[in-house]
Amino acid sequence: MAKRKKAIRTARTTSACGICKLNAPKFGLSCGILWGLAVLILGLSATYANYGTAVIELLSSVYVGLDITLVGAIVGGIWGFLDGLIGGFIFAWLYNKLI
Numbered sequence: 001m002a003k004r005k006k007a008i009r010t011a012r013t014t015s016a017c018g019i020c021k022l023n024a025p026k027f028g029l030s031c032g033i034l035w036g037l038a039v040l041i042l043g044l045s046a047t048y049a050n051y052g053t054a055v056i057e058l059l060s061s062v063y064v065g066l067d068i069t070l071v072g073a074i075v076g077g078i079w080g081f082l083d084g085l086i087g088g089f090i091f092a093w094l095y096n097k098l099i
Contacts, residue, residue, distance in 0.1 A: 022096055047069060
C-alpha cells in the first residue's frame with residue numbers, strides 16, 4: 001500500500017505543470033477568430049433575419065464600416081478579428097507577466 005501512495009505522489013508532481021503560461025500569439029489568434037466569426041455571424045443575421053440589429057448598431061459605434069449589409073458584416077468581421085487578436089494577445093501577455 002505504501003508503494004502505491006508513493007507512485008501516485010510522483011505521478012502528480014511530474015504531471016503538474018507548476019506555473020502554466022499561455023502562448024500569447026496563439027491565444028490572440030484564437031480569440032481573434034472567435035470574435036471575428038461572432039461579429040460576422042451577428043452581422044449576417046441582422047442583414048437577413050433582422051435579428052441582433054440593436055447589437056450591430058451598438059458595435060457600429062466602435063467598428064467603422066459595420067452596417068446591416070453584407071459588406072458591412074464582412075467589414076465588421078475583419079474589425080472583430082483584429083480586435084480579438086490584439087485583445088487576446090494583451091490578455092495572455094499580461095497573464096503571463098502576473099503569474
